[in-house]
C-alpha cells in the first residue's frame with residue numbers, strides 16, 4: 424500500500440506532458456516532427472479549426488497510429504493484470520501463512536516492536552518484489568523494448584529496480600512502522616490518525632522527490648543553453664515564476680519518450696524538461712510545453728492536488744476501517760493474524776488498497792485530466808504557440824492513443840487525448856487569428872507586437 428499509494432500520489436501531482444520535432448527521419452517508434460505547419464492549418468481568412476486539426480492528424484501514418492494505439496491500449500490491460508497479479512500475490516502470502524512466518528521471524532530477532540515491524544517489512548517487500556518480478560520485467564523492460572521506448576540494457580534496468588527496492592525498504596519501512604504504531608496505540612481512532620500520518624508522509628515524499636529521489640536515478644541539471652533558456656525565462660518572468668526553477672533531466676538514459684513536469688512544492692517546486700524534448704522539440708514546441716508546465720505552477724495544481732489527495736486519503740482509511748475487521752473475523756485465524764495491530768496484516772491492507780486503487784482509477788484519471796486541460800489552456804494563452812502545441816501533441820502520441828472514444832478517454836486518459844489537444848490549439852488559433860495573419864494586414868491595436876498574453880486569452 425505504501426509504495427503503491429506514494430506512487431499514486433506522485434503520479435497525480437507530477438504531470439507528465441511532452442513534445443518534439445527535428446530534421447532527421449523519425450525512428451520506427453517515433454512520430455513525425457511537424458516543423459512545417461500543414462497548409463490547412465496556416466493562418467488565412469478561411470482558417471477552420473476542424474480542418475486544421477484533420478491536417479495535423481493526417482501527418483501521422485496509419486502504421487504509426489496502429490503502433491501507438493497498440494502500446495497504449497495494452498496499458499489498459501496492464502491496469503487489470505497488475506491489479507489481479509497483486510491480489511494473487513497478497514492472497515498467496517496470506518494463505519500460505521508466509522506473512523505470519525515473517526512476523527514470527529522478526530519477533531525472534533528482536534523484542535523491540537518498531538524494529539520487528541521494519542524487519543517484517545524488509546522480508547515482505549523482498550518476497551513480493553521477487554514474486555512480482557516477471558510482470559514487472561515484462562511491463563518495464565521487455566514491453567518497452569518491443570515498442571522501441573526503452574534505451575537501457577537489462578543490467579542498468581535491473582540496477583534501477585534495486586534502487587527502487589532500496590527506496591521502498593527505507594521509505595516504506597518508516598511509514599509502516601509509524602502506521603502500525605498508530606493502530607496499536609489508538610485502537611479506536613486509528614482511521615483518522617492513520618489518514619493524517621500517511622498524508623503527512625506523502626507530502627514529505629513529494630517534497631523530497633525532486634531533490635533526493637529523482638537524482639538517485641537520473642542527473643538533473645539547470646538548463647543553460649541561451650537559445651532555449653531565454654524564451655523560457657521570458658515566459659517565466661511574465662508568469663511570476665522564479666527563473667531558477669527550470670531544469671533538465673537525462674531521461675534518455677531510460678526512455679525515448681519526451682516529457683516535462685512540475686514537481687515538488689514549496690522551495691523544492693521546479694519545472695523540468697527531459698532531454699528528449701530538448702533534443703527533438705522545435706523551439707515553438709518547447710515554448711508551448713513550457714507554457715503548459717507554467718500553467719500547472721501558476722494555477723497551483725500541486726496544492727490543489729494535495730487537497731484532492733487528502734479527500735482520497737480519508738476515504739481510503741474509512742474504507743479500510745469498514746473492511747479490515749470483517750476480513751480478519753472471517754480469515755484472520757486461518758492466516759494466523761492476531762489482530763488489527765499485527766504486522767502480518769500488511770498483505771491484507773495492500774490487497775484492500777489494490778481494490779480501492781483499481782476502482783478509483785477513472786476518478787483519479789479524470790481529476791488529473793481536468794488539471795491538464797486547464798494547463799493546456801493556460802499554456803496556449805501564455806506561449807501563443809498553437810502550432811508548437813499541436814507538434815507536441817503529435818510527439819506525445821508516440822506513447823498515447825491520439826483518437827480514443829469519449830468513454831475510453833474518461834476512464835483511461837490522465838491527459839486530454841492528442842486529437843482533443845490539437846483541436847483545442849487550433850480553436851485557440853482560430854479565435855486569435857489576427858496574431859498569425861501576415862503583416863500586410865492594416866495595423867491595429869491587436870497586432871502581434873502590441874498584444875499582451877493577457878489580451879490574447881480574452882479575445
Ligand SMILES: [Zn+2]
Nearest residue numbers: 438440795798
Ligand atoms: Zn501537464
